[in-house]
Amino acid sequence: MQIYLPIAEMPVSVLLILGMGAAVGFISGLFGIGGGFLMTPLLIFLGIPPAVAVATQSAQIVASSTTSVLGALRRDALDHKLGAILVAGGFVGSALGVWFFAAARRAGQLDLVIVISYVTLFTVVGSLMLKESIREFWTKRKGGTVRLRRHAGEHAPYLGLPLRMRFYRSKLYVSVIPILGLSLFVGFAGALLGIGGGFIVVPALLYIFRVPTTVVVGTSQFQIVCTTLVALILHAITNQAVDMVLAMLLIVGGVFGAQFGARIGRNLRAELFRFLLAILLLAVGLRFALELVVQPEDPFSITAQEVRQ
Amino acid sequence: MRILGILLILLAFTTSASAETLITSLSNHRVLINSNYTGTSIAVFGAIERDAQTVARATNYDVVVTVRGPRQFLTVRKKEQWGPIWINQERQKFPQAPTYLSVLTSRPIAEITSDQLRQRQKIGLRAIIDSPDFTNERSGGVDREFREALYRIKSQEGLFLEDERGVTFLTPSIFRASIPLPATAPPGEYSVDVTLFADTVILARTTTHFELVKTGFEEQIGFVARDWSLLYGLATAAMAIFFGWLANVIFRRD
Numbered sequence: 068m069q070i071y072l073p074i075a076e077m078p079v080s081v082l083l084i085l086g087m088g089a090a091v092g093f094i095s096g097l098f099g100i101g102g103g104f105l106m107t108p109l110l111i112f113l114g115i116p117p118a119v120a121v122a123t124q125s126a127q128i129v130a131s132s133t134t135s136v137l138g139a140l141r142r143d144a145l146d147h148k149l150g151a152i153l154v155a156g157g158f159v160g161s162a163l164g165v166w167f168f169a170a171a172r173r174a175g176q177l178d179l180v181i182v183i184s185y186v187t188l189f190t191v192v193g194s195l196m197l198k199e200s201i202r203e204f205w206t207k208r209k210g211g212t213v214r215l216r217r218h219a220g221e222h223a224p225y226l227g228l229p230l231r232m233r234f235y236r237s238k239l240y241v242s243v244i245p246i247l248g249l250s251l252f253v254g255f256a257g258a259l260l261g262i263g264g265g266f267i268v269v270p271a272l273l274y275i276f277r278v279p280t281t282v283v284v285g286t287s288q289f290q291i292v293c294t295t296l297v298a299l300i301l302h303a304i305t306n307q308a309v310d311m312v313l314a315m316l317l318i319v320g321g322v323f324g325a326q327f328g329a330r331i332g333r334n335l336r337a338e339l340f341r342f343l344l345a346i347l348l349l350a351v352g353l354r355f356a357l358e359l360v361v362q363p364e365d366p367f368s369i370t371a372q373e374v375r376q
Numbered sequence: 377m378r379i380l381g382i383l384l385i386l387l388a389f390t391t392s393a394s395a396e397t398l399i400t401s402l403s404n405h406r407v408l409i410n411s412n413y414t415g416t417s418i419a420v421f422g423a424i425e426r427d428a429q430t431v432a433r434a435t436n437y438d439v440v441v442t443v444r445g446p447r448q449f450l451t452v453r454k455k456e457q458w459g460p461i462w463i464n465q466e467r468q469k470f471p472q473a474p475t476y477l478s479v480l481t482s483r484p485i486a487e488i489t490s491d492q493l494r495q496r497q498k499i500g501l502r503a504i505i506d507s508p509d510f511t512n513e514r515s516g517g518v519d520r521e522f523r524e525a526l527y528r529i530k531s532q533e534g535l536f537l538e539d540e541r542g543v544t545f546l547t548p549s550i551f552r553a554s555i556p557l558p559a560t561a562p563p564g565e566y567s568v569d570v571t572l573f574a575d576t577v578i579l580a581r582t583t584t585h586f587e588l589v590k591t592g593f594e595e596q597i598g599f600v601a602r603d604w605s606l607l608y609g610l611a612t613a614a615m616a617i618f619f620g621w622l623a624n625v626i627f628r629r630d
Contacts, residue, residue, distance in 0.1 A: 069559075071414075078414050078415075126616045130617070130623075134624045137624040178463075179463050302609070307602055322622075323623070326627045359461045359462060359463075362462060365529070367452055368453050369452050369529050371450055
């Protein structure tokens with residue numbers, strides 16, 4: 068069954084889009100990430116104009132993350148205070164990111180900046196997580212104890228900077244400075260790459276701040292809802308590239324997928340969870356790296372400047 | 377003197393062309409896009425009328441139908457190896473490229489008329505793409521590559537096409553052609569040029585238009601998204617949040 072998308076100005080298969088929404092929603096719910104970095108390339112691959120793909124998938128992220136946040140609220144798996152600080156820093160970072168985006172476009176190498184950022188971020192975050200996971204598995208096999216649980220009075224020096232705050236739900240008593248730094252960076256990268264940044268927040272909260280896994284997902288989803296909502300409305304105003312029909316299809320598929328993803332995620336062992344997320348990030352990073360290194364099948368490409376009258 | 381010369385040429389041209397008149401008609405001047413639109417085709421009908429003084433020609437007529445979609449600013453980029461990676465290096469701009477371009481002919485275009493006339497009058501897909509004013513940058517050897525790439529990629533997408541059997545003569549002076557419009561051809565104003573040839577010479581030319589427009593819900597959405605963008609963004613956001621909440625209510629079983 069085909070349906071015509073009024074803004075993308077092309078027909079798509081309803082079942083295919085529903086299926087894609089469900090698949091990405093599943094991964095999003097499982098790991099507490101937005102999934103934008105998976106959905107955008109898929110939509111572009113279907114022939115949907117990149118601007119419409121980036122703008123519209125943010126609506127799906129809002130929907131699936133709303134579900135997760137509400138679920139987390141009910142299970143008390145959300146740290147409001149930590150989330151609020153992440154959001155505040157994220158907005159400032161986003162503004163910087165949008166500015167940098169425009170600067171890179173003026174310089175004519177925006178595509179390159181985006182691909183290289185993808186490769187670096189995903190491979191670095193992915194391999195760090197993978198290394199950690201493997202070490203964890205190793206220690207467990209040798210019968211040692213995993214040192215992920217925090218010991219009283221033990222913390223990295225940067226967590227002891229001034230302006231310390233107590234985050235009860237996350238069992239944290241740390242300086243606000245590294246948290247604000249993280250949120251600035253996430254907002255910046257998110258605006259530049261058109262993603263929510265969940266895949267940076269989740270590992271950072273897990274490894275740098277040692278926040279419990281259950282709280283990480285809810286808090287990260289809270290941050291994603293807020294930033295993506297703003298991004299969605301900005302996209303609608305500046306680019307007029309949000310396709311409501313496409314958004315609806317993605318959302319319907321996505322919310323179902325996210326539910327099952329979240330359910331499975333809750334029963335997943337923490338080490339396995341981190342291992343799988345590491346593999347996913349590495350795979351995406353390598354895919355982009357391959358695109359950069361392998362000789363393209365067709366060295367030529369066409370881009371159309373949107374001229375809407 | 378020069379103006380007089382041009383006038384004389386024009387006069388000669390019009391008198392020679394007046395021997396045959398071309399009458400064309402489209403099956404549809406307004407194609408409506410609704411939610412189950414998956415492309416369409418438009419029929420062109422044409423009749424050739426000879427006035428009383430003109431004697432019948434020894435050769436058959438030939439017809440070339442050229443359809444151009446709304447214009448678009450295209451940039452073609454070429455990836456080149458730079459150290460270990462491939463990045464976009466050179467590019468060429470095509471500021472007035474049609475989003476859709478099809479040429480339907482009654483015979484292979486090379487048999488209809490000479491190469492020179494094709495280039496000058498932009499008859500045929502290649503002549504249109506190779507014409508000097510198609511791009512605003514560069515010329516020479518490199519230029520060719522970019523035009524070639526544009527032609528290749530657009531042809532793969534089904535938006536540039538040439539059909540040398542696209543025009544059928546029902547009688548020696550009545551013909552029909554069917555313009556295929558893929559679903560990806562964008563809404564807008566399309567022009568249909570019909571050129572009549574006999575013995576490699578242009579006898580007559582007509583231009584008609586048709587419009588591809590969104591209707592009903594699709595039109596409304598497009599209108600609101602453009603003119604009420606803040607409202608549209610808020611509505612989409614509200615819809616997303618509502619569905620997120622709904623899913624949470626439906627699946628509340630833990």
